[in-house]
Amino acid sequence: MPELPEVETVANGVNARVRGRRITQVWTSGKPQTFKSPETEIAAALTGAKIESVRRVGKTIVMTVTRDRKPAEFLIHLGMTGRLLVCTPEMPVAAHTHAVLTLDDAREVRFVDPRRFGRLSIHHAGDEGRARGSTPTSQNRDVGHPVTSGERPRGYTGPGKEPLTISLNDFVALFRNRKTPIKAALLNQSLLHGVGNIYADEALFRAGIRPTRQAARLARDELKKLRAALVTVLKQAIKLGGSSVSDYVDADGVRGFFQLRHKVYQRTGEPCRDCGTPIKKITLAGRSTHFCPTCQK
DNA sequence: CGCGGGCCCTGTGAGC
């Protein structure tokens, strides 16, 4: 399931392959829940547009395009099983393909998503919802903020902080007064964005912290360890091309390798790699949660 | 507002 390292891998791969190309044609599947913006609007904004860059924000892929000198952002959220693939036209179109962007060199960017938890949307400069620091209302919560150069887009990814760059003080402040278990807090995208089930479990193991601990009760020293563990595990996963647990692949359809380094995730009953105690699985915040009862206090 | 729980969606694999 694509989390920060997987989304980063895909975004970088797509960026390297299609940056600077022009989109000549757009096809969409018509499956309503895939599209947060009307398909006609997406097609109109992208057809004839030039791809300026593709990058990751939280778990969202942000494709910045310009058309008639006007910038827009095409947002791709992979959900659980979403893939963003750069293909040549002769490659067979996979089942559950929901969008195809044809490029001026005939290659195609394809969005494939069997489970349809993924979402596509388009955002134009000048879209509303810009009020700084305001909580998005139900009317504009889906509407992203236009991005001026260097500014982090807001609105569609929530106000979450980037786990790779957040300062220790800001990190500690996130969990102050949070009665929820630390694992649930890590998954909350309005606190940190990009962390999902795999890396929450893996970081908590590496920090020696039980996922059930109340966030507010963690000592500063434990949060320091947790932040360091998160950064380490995310960076290592990016280096290895992400975790391919079920069907994650990069922009070329290639699997990642970080699943081989998992210490707890989906290792229920197997011996802890550090102490040999069988890894335990519980349900927390509605998610399967794996930990070592001995190493994690 | 914070938090927990239900739901969406389909491929996979365990079990009978």
Add this chain to the structure above:
DNA sequence: TGCTCACAGGGCCCGC
């Protein structure tokens, strides 16, 4: 061997 069914979970919605 073939079928059924639980399970996987990010994000959103609802209710307390």
